[in-house]
Amino acid sequence: MEPVLRPEWDTAPHPERLAPGHARWDEILARHEAAVAARQPVYADPTSGLSVFTAVFLARRGYCCDSGCRHCPYVSNT
Numbered sequence: 001m002e003p004v005l006r007p008e009w010d011t012a013p014h015p016e017r018l019a020p021g022h023a024r025w026d027e028i029l030a031r032h033e034a035a036v037a038a039r040q041p042v043y044a045d046p047t048s049g050l051s052v053f054t055a056v057f058l059a060r061r062g063y064c065c066d067s068g069c070r071h072c073p074y075v076s077n078t
């Protein structure tokens with residue numbers, strides 16, 4: 001079965017993994033957009049410093065790994 005992309009997969013984080021009211025929402029989206037524009041697969045999370053995959057990288061991979069990625073582009077099966 002081919003994976004189904006969520007609406008707005010390339011512009012908004014997965015709603016179950018980053019709430020729109022998050023204190024650093026704007027900064028996170030700016031970092032994501034900058035990474036996508038630079039064709040980078042990841043960006044540094046402003047809170048933890050950990051690497052976060054971009055939605056574009058995850059979509060190009062072609063499948064959901066069920067790891068709870070912030071920018072998972074796929075419709076949840078659960």
